[in-house]
Amino acid sequence: xxxxxxxxxxxxxxxxxxxxxxxxxxxxxxxxxxxxxxxxxxxxxxxxxxxxxxxxxxxxxxxxxxxxxxxxxxxxxxxxxxxxxxxxxxxxxxxxxxxxxxxxxxxxxxxxxxxxxxxxxxxxxxxxxxx
Amino acid sequence: xxxxxxxxxxxxxxxxxxxxxxxxxxxxxxxxxxxxxxxxxxxxxxxxxxxxxxxxxxxxxxxxxxxxxxxxxxxxxxxxxxxxxxxxxxxxxxxxxxxxxxxxxxxxxxxxxxxxxxxxxxxxxxxxxxxxxxxxxxxxxxxxxxxxxxxxxxxxxxxxxxxxxxxxxxxxxxxxxxxxxxxxxxxxxxxxxxxxxxxxxxxxxxxxxxxxxxxxxxxxxxxxxxxxxxxxxxxxxxxxxxxxxxxxxxxxxxxxxxxxxxxxxxxxxxxxxxxxxxxxxxxxxxxxxxxxxxxxxxxxxxxxxxxxxxxxxxxxxxxxxxxxxxxxxxxxxxxxxxxxxxxxxxxxxxxxxxxxxxxxxxxxxxxxxxxxxxxxxxxxxxxxxxxxxxxxxxxxxxxxxxxxxxxxxxxxxxxxxxxxxxxxxxxxxxxxxxxxxxxxxxxxxxxxxxxxxxxxxxxxxxxxxxxxxxxxxxxxxxxxxxxxxxxxxxxxxxxxx
Numbered sequence: 001x002x003x004x005x006x007x008x009x010x011x012x013x014x015x016x017x018x019x020x021x022x023x024x025x026x027x028x029x030x031x032x033x034x035x036x037x038x039x040x041x042x043x044x045x046x047x048x049x050x051x052x053x054x055x056x057x058x059x060x061x062x063x064x065x066x067x068x069x070x071x072x073x074x075x076x077x078x079x080x081x082x083x084x085x086x087x088x089x090x091x092x093x094x095x096x097x098x099x100x101x102x103x104x105x106x107x108x109x110x111x112x113x114x115x116x117x118x119x120x121x122x123x124x125x126x127x128x129x130x131x
Numbered sequence: 132x133x134x135x136x137x138x139x140x141x142x143x144x145x146x147x148x149x150x151x152x153x154x155x156x157x158x159x160x161x162x163x164x165x166x167x168x169x170x171x172x173x174x175x176x177x178x179x180x181x182x183x184x185x186x187x188x189x190x191x192x193x194x195x196x197x198x199x200x201x202x203x204x205x206x207x208x209x210x211x212x213x214x215x216x217x218x219x220x221x222x223x224x225x226x227x228x229x230x231x232x233x234x235x236x237x238x239x240x241x242x243x244x245x246x247x248x249x250x251x252x253x254x255x256x257x258x259x260x261x262x263x264x265x266x267x268x269x270x271x272x273x274x275x276x277x278x279x280x281x282x283x284x285x286x287x288x289x290x291x292x293x294x295x296x297x298x299x300x301x302x303x304x305x306x307x308x309x310x311x312x313x314x315x316x317x318x319x320x321x322x323x324x325x326x327x328x329x330x331x332x333x334x335x336x337x338x339x340x341x342x343x344x345x346x347x348x349x350x351x352x353x354x355x356x357x358x359x360x361x362x363x364x365x366x367x368x369x370x371x372x373x374x375x376x377x378x379x380x381x382x383x384x385x386x387x388x389x390x391x392x393x394x395x396x397x398x399x400x401x402x403x404x405x406x407x408x409x410x411x412x413x414x415x416x417x418x419x420x421x422x423x424x425x426x427x428x429x430x431x432x433x434x435x436x437x438x439x440x441x442x443x444x445x446x447x448x449x450x451x452x453x454x455x456x457x458x459x460x461x462x463x464x465x466x467x468x469x470x471x472x473x474x475x476x477x478x479x480x481x482x483x484x485x486x487x488x489x490x491x492x493x494x495x496x497x498x499x500x501x502x503x504x505x506x507x508x509x510x511x512x513x514x515x516x517x518x519x520x521x522x523x524x525x526x527x528x529x530x531x532x533x534x535x536x537x538x539x540x541x542x543x544x545x546x547x548x549x550x551x552x553x554x555x556x557x558x559x560x561x562x563x564x565x566x567x568x569x570x571x572x573x574x575x576x577x578x579x580x581x582x583x584x585x586x587x588x589x590x591x592x593x594x595x596x597x598x599x600x601x602x603x604x605x606x607x608x609x610x611x612x613x614x615x616x617x618x619x620x621x622x623x624x625x626x627x628x
Contacts, residue, residue, distance in 0.1 A: 034562075039617035062613045063539075063556040087618065 001124060002029040004095055008071060008111055009120035010053070015095065016071040018111060023072055026099040027059065027090065030124055035061035038090040043079040043100055050074060052110040056101060059090070072110035074103035145607050148204040152624050155193035162195075189626040208607050210551050216577050220523045220554035220566025221314075221362060223392050223414035230484055231417060231477035240476050245468040249453055255472065256452035259445045262479045263429075269490065270388065270408050271401025272431035276440045277470040282389055284465065285409025285428030286320040286356075288441060291462045292432065293354050293383045293407060294324050295439040299460065304353035308377075310339040311560050312361035314387050326353055333560070337363040337516045341372035348380050358387035359403075360394065362558040363516055364501065364523035364566070374404025383407065388431075391415045392570070393498050393522035396491025400431075407432045416478035425471040427478070441465045496571035497522040500578060504567055507582045511589045515561050523568035525561055536592040536599050538563040543610060544591070546603035548584035 007015045013031035016023045032038065040060040050056050055067040056076070079101050083089060090098040105111070115123060174183060193201075211217070217224035235241065243255050263275040279285040290307070297303045307321040312333045321328050329347055334340040339357060348355075355377050359367035367373070374384045386400045388408040392415040394400075400408045412418045412427040420426075432440070442461045443454035454469065485493060498521055505514065505524035513529035528538040542552035542565065554566040569578060591598045603609055 037614035037617075039614060060617075062617060064559055 003117045003121045005117045008114035010071045012069045014071050021105050023103050023105050024099050025101050029094050032091050032094045036063045038087045041083040041087050044076050048076045072105045074105045078102040146204045151191050151201050155191050159192045217551040218553045218567045218569050220568040225570040226572040227417045227419050231480045234480040235473045235476040265482050270431040271399025273434040274437045275429050275431045277429045279428040281426040282411040282428040283316040285430045288465050289407040289430045290320050290324045292436050292439040295462050305351045308355040313358040317356040337365045341369045344373050345376050352382045354383040354385045356385045360390040360521040364520040370403045395494040412478040417481040427471045427474040493571045500569040526565045528563045531592045534592045534596045540599040544588045544599045544602035547605045
């Protein structure tokens with residue numbers, strides 16, 4: 001499972017890439033692997049404000065439907081509109097073209113509660129999903 | 132069992148059939164009307180233009196026999212409980228005895244009109260009145276409304292009554308507790324009733340633990356919604372304690388009764404502290420599961436909630452039965468007319484033909500059958516909760532994953548052996564679940580045949596995994612591209628030209 005360095009992770013398998021007070025959010029390689037073929041992604045409207053770990057959308061695969069949780073509280077600046085037509089980007093490139101939202105982080109302290117790449121890898125191993 | 136040659140479901144005269152839109156020929160009709168004996172006028176002359184629709188492009192022009200053959204042929208591509216084993220977990224696909232259908236077709240029932248006067252409906256009302264008593268007795272409750280049209284509709288009705296009850300005491304409250312082993316409709320019901328959902332994690336044995344409930348229980352919790360037995364097929368052993376904790380803070384206990392099939396005549400939810408429960412007649416009380424209806428999800432309740440029942444209720448005044456619409460605290464109507472009446476006749480017939488001892492026996496055999504399958508397949512497939520189950524058992528693909536074989540492949544291969552696949556990837560709290568519910572209506576021979584097929588599939592996963600990846604091979608349509616179907620859904624036919 002790919003767990004890139006430099007990103008922060010949630011226990012619900014979202015990642016956030018922080019640049020200044022901006023963060024880009026998506027789901028991890030492990031999450032897309034567990035879900036299987038993604039068929040639909042529902043994303044929030046621009047401008048919506050989210051609390052940390054508040055559901056910001058829904059992802060549907062052939063197997064299951066799951067909530068998407070925002071790793072850090074903030075305002076939605078941008079959503080990845082391409083996913084509407086091409087949900088498969090989440091499977092093919094979860095850390096790149098499969099990104100979901102960009103947020104303006106209101107409280108940087110939220111980030112302290114997230115996992116580092118090595119902590120997230122250890123968490124996956126413990127959850128039995130690290131194979 | 133060797134190969135698939137001798138198994139059921141691999142032979143038969145299955146006819147190919149194009150879409151109805153691709154059949155017929157211009158001018159062909161399925162009727163012949165007598166000549167018009169009044170002057171003919173065009174619709175445009177008689178009806179304002181804004182009320183006329185455009186022509187329907189591609190409307191099939193077919194004869195009666197074309198239509199009959201078309202729908203009969205495609206019906207034969209289908210699988211149903213009258214053809215074979217249908218072990219769909221959480222759905223309780225039991226056989227529906229034919230006597231239910233006979234009774235529902237009695238002209239006095241089948242031809243009753245909802246606006247028929249009460250004095251001419253006494254038989255129908257008596258059936259509803261008696262069915263209420265029977266369901267109340269099975270559930271251990273005081274009253275039952277027969278009106279809700281399905282399980283989820285019953286949930287909504289039940290929670291609306293709970294909300295009305297709290298409101299009448301001054302505060303509707305704001306939260307509902309839902310264990311993650313509950314049915315997925317429970318959070319939706321709570322949200323529709325304006326409540327915030329507070330999840331409760333189940334303990335390591337797969338059941339809700341009283342101490343976890345105590346931690347989140349407070350005076351803002353309107354109710355807990357417990358599914359018992361839960362979606363893991365396990366009885367909620369701490370439900371009595373959970374009920375006490377919830378009641379102590381003024382909350383109500385809602386039980387999702389979708390799995391009542393396994394406890395009839397053995398344990399009564401009302402005796403466990405439950406205040407409201409919906410009963411899925413199409414599961415426990417042998418209703419056909421129709422493609423979307425009509426269904427019935429009666430709600431049984433304790434007497435403190437009776438003032439809030441939807442109208443009308445059926446009441447007995449002397450020897451006369453009557454609909455009562457004058458209930459000032461009622462949540463109102465939840466559907467048109469009184470109920471899905473034909474459905475009630477079938478369940479009434481089932482209860483009367485089984486008797487109380489028969490209902491208990493049905494539950495006992497449902498549990499026995501599930502445990503038989505569980506014990507026979509344990510070791511062949513991974514059993515995430517290794518303990519006795521109720522009416523359904525759950526395996527996973529954990530032992531097959533090393534051959535790159537997944538739950539979906541196992542399910543598809545079962546089709547080649549002539550069985551409907553079990554429920555897969557549900558409940559969500561089990562990774563890659565295969566949820567098997569045999570029901571009480573299957574014989575030991577059928578169960579053994581299913582078990583043999585499952586064992587054979589596990590061997591194939593090791594020795595020839597492509598057999599599974601390419602399954603099913605025998606049916607008319609083979610492995611479908613479910614991803615493409617979901618990403619590019621074609622929901623209706625459109626003319627190609």
